[in-house]
Amino acid sequence: xxxxxxxxxxxxxYDPHVPPNLEYEEKTFAEKFRETVEKYPDKxxxxxxxxxISYREVDRLSNQLAAYLIKNGLNPGEVVGMHMPNIPAHYxxxxxxxxxxxxxxxxxxxxxxxxxxxxxxxxxTKFIMTVDVLFEKIAEVADKASFETVIVSEIxxxxxxxxxxxxxxxxxxxTAEVRPLPGKKVVRFMEAIKGMPADPVLVKRSMDxxxxxxxxxxxxxxxxxxxLTQRSYMNNRLQTLTWLDLKPEEVALSAFPLFHIxxxxxxxxxxxxxxxxxxxxxxxxxxxxxxxxxxxxxTIIVNVPTVFYELMKNPEFKELDFSGIKFCLxxxxxxxxxxxxxxxxxxGPNRFIELYGMTETSPVTCCNPRYGKKKPGSIGMPISDTExxxxxxxxxxxxxxxxxxxxxxxxxxxxxxYYEKPEETANAIRDGWMYTGxxxxxxxxxxFYIVDRVKDxxxxxxxxxxxxELDDILVKHPxxxxxxxxxxxxxxxxGSERVAAFIILKPGVEKSxxxxxxxxxxxxxxxxxxxxxxxIEFVDQLPTSGVGKILKRELREMVKDKTIK
Numbered sequence: 001x002x003x004x005x006x007x008x009x010x011x012x013x014y015d016p017h018v019p020p021n022l023e024y025e026e027k028t029f030a031e032k033f034r035e036t037v038e039k040y041p042d043k044x045x046x047x048x049x050x051x052x053i054s055y056r057e058v059d060r061l062s063n064q065l066a067a068y069l070i071k072n073g074l075n076p077g078e079v080v081g082m083h084m085p086n087i088p089a090h091y092x093x094x095x096x097x098x099x100x101x102x103x104x105x106x107x108x109x110x111x112x113x114x115x116x117x118x119x120x121x122x123x124x125t126k127f128i129m130t131v132d133v134l135f136e137k138i139a140e141v142a143d144k145a146s147f148e149t150v151i152v153s154e155i156x157x158x159x160x161x162x163x164x165x166x167x168x169x170x171x172x173x174x175t176a177e178v179r180p181l182p183g184k185k186v187v188r189f190m191e192a193i194k195g196m197p198a199d200p201v202l203v204k205r206s207m208d209x210x211x212x213x214x215x216x217x218x219x220x221x222x223x224x225x226x227x228l229t230q231r232s233y234m235n236n237r238l239q240t241l242t243w244l245d246l247k248p249e250e251v252a253l254s255a256f257p258l259f260h261i262x263x264x265x266x267x268x269x270x271x272x273x274x275x276x277x278x279x280x281x282x283x284x285x286x287x288x289x290x291x292x293x294x295x296x297x298x299t300i301i302v303n304v305p306t307v308f309y310e311l312m313k314n315p316e317f318k319e320l321d322f323s324g325i326k327f328c329l330x331x332x333x334x335x336x337x338x339x340x341x342x343x344x345x346x347x348g349p350n351r352f353i354e355l356y357g358m359t360e361t362s363p364v365t366c367c368n369p370r371y372g373k374k375k376p377g378s379i380g381m382p383i384s385d386t387e388x389x390x391x392x393x394x395x396x397x398x399x400x401x402x403x404x405x406x407x408x409x410x411x412x413x414x415x416x417x418y419y420e421k422p423e424e425t426a427n428a429i430r431d432g433w434m435y436t437g438x439x440x441x442x443x444x445x446x447x448f449y450i451v452d453r454v455k456d457x458x459x460x461x462x463x464x465x466x467x468x469e470l471d472d473i474l475v476k477h478p479x480x481x482x483x484x485x486x487x488x489x490x491x492x493x494x495g496s497e498r499v500a501a502f503i504i505l506k507p508g509v510e511k512s513x514x515x516x517x518x519x520x521x522x523x524x525x526x527x528x529x530x531x532x533x534x535x536i537e538f539v540d541q542l543p544t545s546g547v548g549k550i551l552k553r554e555l556r557e558m559v560k561d562k563t564i565k
Contacts (some may be wrong), residue, residue: 004401005389009233010381010446020244022384024237024412028205028230030098031235032272039119040248040274048088048279048371048407051158055274058092064097064193066201069127072149072185076101076203079123079213082259083107083130083138085281088257089153091267094128098211100201102127105213105225106259106547109134113141118222119437120145123213123366123419129189131155134177142181146413152178153189155281177292207231210350213419214261220370225419226359235385236413237269238328243383244329245370246300248274253298255283255307261297261359262332266302286310290317299322301328301347305335306548308343322347328369329353332449333549334468336475337377339485356450360434364414366448377472378447379440386411389433390440393454404441404451405465408433439466456552458487460530461496467552470531474501479509484532484542488559500535502542502555511538 011020012144027035041056063064068163074080080097082104084090097104100296107125107130116137118339119125121144129151132139138150156164156173167173180186180457207230215223240246252270254277270277278292289311303311308330311317336386353370356379366388368380382388390405393396399405399437401402410433417425430433439452451466467485476485482504487497503519505511523532543554 001421003389003398004483005387005398005442008382008446009444013369013372013381013445013447015243015245015371017245017371018369018384020246020382020384022238022240022242024231024235026207027234027235028098028209029205029211029272030095030205030266030329031204032234033095033098034200035412036203036272042277043248043274045259045271046088046091046277046279047292048158050163051088051160053088053158058088058095058271060198061092061193062095062099063201065092065195066099066125067101067196067199068192069096069100070201070203071196072127074100074102076205077103077126077210079103079105079124079125081105081107081120081123081128083109083128083134084153084259085109085131085155086160086258086263086279086283087153087155087281088279089129089131091271091277091279093151094203094264095271096257098205099203101203101205103210105215106257106264106366108257108259109137109257110546111137114135115223117141117144119215119225120147122222122248123215123225124405127151129153132178133174133178135178138420139179139181141182146559147184149185149187150181151192152189155272158260163427176393178477191366205230205247206236207417210416212264214264216359224421224424227416227419228362229284229416232362233414234267234416236273239383239385239411239413239476240273240364241273242271243364243367243370244327246273246275249273250300250326251278251298252276252302252388252543253278253289253292253296254302255278255280256302256304256332257283260332261363262302262304262357262547263289265357265363279378283412284310286314287316290314290320290332293320295318297324299324299326301325303328303330304332304548305330306341306544308335312339312342312346318346322351325351327351327353331355331357332547334472336432336472338393338472338476340376345465350374355429356380356438357450358436358438360415360428360436361409361411365409365411367412368447375443375445375447381409381446383411384411388442388448389437390442393439399441403437403462405440406454407436407448409436409442410434449542453552456486458485458497458498460487460490462495463528465499467499470499470501470527470533473523473526474519477519479506479515480504480519481506482542482550484550484558487554488535488556498534499531500537500559501533502537502539504542505538514523
């Protein structure tokens with residue numbers, strides 16, 4: 001059988017401005033940031049609640065913070081945990097850690113104490129940057145983790161004096177107590193940088209040194225730290241900026257948190273390209289996002305699908321002037337194809353782009369073209385210097401064109417490996433190919449379509465059910481708002497599974513057995529009998545990650561101890 005993937009059918013559909021291969025610079029993040037500051041010193045880097053912070057100011061503040069980190073014992077290659085929303089201190093912190101020669105790791109506020117303790121100890125985090133309203137999350141694991149120093153910012157930091165004082169006094173800006181921690185140093189962010197020299201700091205790092213240690217979800221056990229190098233991340237920066245034709249004049253609006261790889265990519269790529277970033281501290285505050293869009297006129301909007309859903313429910317979003325928008329981009333979770341038309345009816349035709357990536361690939365590997373044909377439901381095609389192949393997870397053979405297989409990816413953006421986990425690394429990266437755990441098929445034009453996770457596929461008496469496909473069909477029912485289906489053990493057939501579907505109904509639709517039967521009839525008329533769920537559960541919400549991705553592993557935990565009949 002010929003290797004259709006080696007023929008790279010996607011190349012013929014590249015936008016004219018995108019070459020198949022790129023020339024990469026040997027410049028670290030900190031070196032590229034310094035170059036950007038020299039080009040655009042007075043340009044606005046961050047917009048935060050009405051406050052404009054220039055590249056020159058971010059440079060000065062990050063020099064002061066980097067000097068503090070070094071003075072207080074941060075050595076090259078040591079880890080700083082970033083445990084903050086998207087406030088200026090977080091962006092400044094990302095830059096400062098790089099200037100000081102450190103490695104940063106994102107700490108999600110949604111981590112349980114057990115998960116937080118694991119990540120801090122596994123990564124050997126030495127410093128933590130947090131915010132006062134999240135301080136207790138760190139405090140509750142302080143006696144079980146070996147970090148030395150906590151730097152605490154406030155939501156009100158960097159706001160004008162009157163706005164800061166009145167906001168806190170009138171409780172419009174949340175604050176929380178910060179207390180001493182036995183055996184740890186606790187210092188306020190503004191106190192830490194006060195009096196520190198603003199002279200340039202640039203600890204020499206090589207392209208093979210680590211830049212970020214980002215932890216994956218840990219679906220089969222404790223989360224693992226993906227080791228991203230200066231080279232892998234900066235290579236992906238050039239790949240992404242080239243593919244999306246992003247310019248220094250962009251104004252980016254995104255609710256993706258910086259502690260997640262998608263937010264770190266958008267933030268870091270923008271900081272080293274001269275773009276302006278609108279800070280969104282609360283990704284669930286749709287009104288705030290809409291007001292920012294109205295006031296600051298972003299050229300690109302990047303979000304997870306659930307944020308776009310919330311925005312589309314709001315009449316104010318539909319009334320915005322989108323004439324200056326170049327595109328809206330969705331990532332980190334599948335975007336239902338039937339919702340794309342609704343979004344483009346608001347933002348304009350051919351302005352929605354869906355892409356695909358993962359923590360281990362720094363993160364972007366596959367994307368719909370910026371200007372060319374975008375296919376609804378597709379993640380697009382591999383970007384420059386990136387190869388995909390689809391492999392049958394059971395036989396190891398290449399999947400024929402149009403047939404599903406596990407995505408294996410190869411390119412200059414691949415991680416170095418999992419931190420201190422050689423066996424896990426060897427299992428994921430084989431002969432230079434990263435096996436992603438995602439199942440997809442490729443059409444005749446070289447566009448790829450995700451159908452499931454390998455772990456989420458349901459085996460019904462030997463027949464494969466792709467839950468992503470079933471979820472997309474379910475949300476086409478007029479009464480279904482969101483759906484997530486999983487496999488549960490079949491008590492009558494050991495080794496086989498049954499399909500269970502969790503459904504959020506649209507507002508005003510009553511939960512009832514009659515409604516379940518109506519949905520089941522719709523499915524019987526639409527899909528093969530083995531794909532029809534044996535169980536339908538109506539729920540008010542689905543478990544989601546910090547960026548809004550539905551966590552099917554938590555659904556499986558919910559039903560593990562229940563007998564499914």
